[in-house]
Amino acid sequence: MIREALDGAGADVEFKNQVSFYASRCATATVPATVGDTQAKPPVPAATYAVQVLAVKSAAQVDEMLTRLKVMGFDARVVRDTSGLFKVRVGRYTTHDEAGQAQRRLKTRLGGQPFVVEEP
Structure with a gap:
């Protein structure tokens, strides 16, 4: 990224100096060599679930339901x-x-057709 900034600076000496200064302050890190497939995989984010009770275009209906x-x-x-x-x-x-348990409680208390959705 720093290399791209330097390359894109053109004739702007002041900008090049600033980028060079910040580049010199960046710590260099050594990356250990990996052998085969022993490197840890990043954790897969767990899905979360919610219960959808309403989908409308009216903000007034939304406010009423939230309350x-x-x-x-x-x-x-x-x-x-x-x-x-x-x-x-x-x-x-x-x-x-x-x-699902929350969905059943909501259906009992509110009526309608609440349903479970998966969220990222």
Whole structure:
């Protein structure tokens, strides 16, 4: 990245000096040699699950639902998608079973058709 900055500086001496100064301050690190496939793999992020209770374009409906859910003690939030829908979701569960239990509680208390969604 520093090499790219120096190459792109052209005739700008001041910029080259600044980049050179910062480059000299960067610590050099040695990377240990790896043998075969013994290097540790980066951890795969765990999926989280939530329960979606509403998807609408009306901000007023979203506010009403958020208020209802918070009064009931649920951790609710809004996710907006690219089509302009406001999606009201509850919880961040580590397993699908936990989310399923919350989905059943929400269906009993709110009605409607809440469903479990996987989130990145």
